[in-house]
Amino acid sequence: MAVEAAARAPYASDPGKSRGRRYTKPANPARSAFRRDCDRIIHATAFRRLAHKTQVFVFHEGDHFRTRLTHTLEVTQIARALARALGLDEDLAEGCALAHDLGHPPFGHAGERALDQCLTECGGFDHNAQTLRVVTSLERRYADFDGLNLTWETLEGLVKHNGPLTDQDGRPISRYAERGVPRAIIEYSKLHDLELWSHTSAEGQIGAIADDIAYDAHDIDDGLRAELFRLEEIAQVPLVDEALREIAAKHSRIEPARRVPELVRRLIARMIEDVVAQSARKLQALAPHSVEDVRHANSPVVGFSTQMAEMDRAIKEFLYPRMYRHQRIMRIMGEAEKVVQDLFAHFIAYPADLPPEWRDEAVQASDPAARTRCIADFIAGMTDRYALVEHARFFEATPELR
Numbered sequence: 001m002a003v004e005a006a007a008r009a010p011y012a013s014d015p016g017k018s019r020g021r022r023y024t025k026p027a028n029p030a031r032s033a034f035r036r037d038c039d040r041i042i043h044a045t046a047f048r049r050l051a052h053k054t055q056v057f058v059f060h061e062g063d064h065f066r067t068r069l070t071h072t073l074e075v076t077q078i079a080r081a082l083a084r085a086l087g088l089d090e091d092l093a094e095g096c097a098l099a100h101d102l103g104h105p106p107f108g109h110a111g112e113r114a115l116d117q118c119l120t121e122c123g124g125f126d127h128n129a130q131t132l133r134v135v136t137s138l139e140r141r142y143a144d145f146d147g148l149n150l151t152w153e154t155l156e157g158l159v160k161h162n163g164p165l166t167d168q169d170g171r172p173i174s175r176y177a178e179r180g181v182p183r184a185i186i187e188y189s190k191l192h193d194l195e196l197w198s199h200t201s202a203e204g205q206i207g208a209i210a211d212d213i214a215y216d217a218h219d220i221d222d223g224l225r226a227e228l229f230r231l232e233e234i235a236q237v238p239l240v241d242e243a244l245r246e247i248a249a250k251h252s253r254i255e256p257a258r259r260v261p262e263l264v265r266r267l268i269a270r271m272i273e274d275v276v277a278q279s280a281r282k283l284q285a286l287a288p289h290s291v292e293d294v295r296h297a298n299s300p301v302v303g304f305s306t307q308m309a310e311m312d313r314a315i316k317e318f319l320y321p322r323m324y325r326h327q328r329i330m331r332i333m334g335e336a337e338k339v340v341q342d343l344f345a346h347f348i349a350y351p352a353d354l355p356p357e358w359r360d361e362a363v364q365a366s367d368p369a370a371r372t373r374c375i376a377d378f379i380a381g382m383t384d385r386y387a388l389v390e391h392a393r394f395f396e397a398t399p400e401l402r
Helices: 033-042 045-052 068-086 090-099 108-118 127-138 152-160 183-191 202-225 238-250 256-286 291-295 306-324 327-349 356-363 368-380 384-394
Strands: none
Touching (some): 045 068, 068 256, 090 202, 127 183, 238 306, 327 368
């Protein structure tokens, strides 16, 4: 349930004052505008597909490893906890979290790298831009419009959760300084101005930090399950060592099977507590009177303290070579990239092999670039399993990705 009006902070987003949807719809007396966004996302086809999209491991590594869907649900739980503690709108924070990974292609970052290479001449592939395409165009569930027709605030949170994309003169900044802001974001913003030069709301900012927290804690869990590293090794990270010492002091005879879940729980709790305390300090110093004051601040209002940011970096520095760049994972991801590249090349050469609805759209595309983007959209929407099935239809050898 969203924060009640009496408890809502003055800088929280108010669903009653939403900037609205691109296609105007009457208010629903039973659900706020942001609650309706959450419901639309949950019922989206792209959301269901997350159950069979890779987080770090491929889908048949085992039932206990995380998928994009389980990761998304964990991010959402953290986002709601942060929003509640800071007096923000929980539904908006939830909506931003629920949709944040909808644009990821099969095989995680390997699939994204492959599509980015395939689309070099068309501006590349960016999963944030693809998320925007999914919720504004590619989902086709409604009679009156394409996409999910989400509120301006939710779309803003999805596009700007990592900060502004441009300066006030429209020049790309930060991660987009070199390659430019993806065309999909620019084109949509012309129709429904997302103010790419400003920060997003505090609820939108929560999505990014909740994603970081979930990644850190749960990749430790998955890495230990996969035996990519041992508990004794990750204990060299100060935050982990501290948590393990607390567990040993309080539960001296704890079963080994319970130790890692207890560690994960404590890491998440510590990080949430830190974000709440640090964000409260920043908000007190800024003293915003409205969500617009948050958007126009010089820096984000939600984030880790300096000390916790250093601990976050230490966790990532530990995980990077042992998990994300592990020899076995790199081999699997290399094979996964080849699957995506093969599929792209095949459908470019033989668009008649696309499913009817995609084939018609590709054939009717106004120019080669639009046809290429259509094929990329089709592949990006695939689950890991479906990508492998499709690959096996057209190629003699398909890797097992084990």
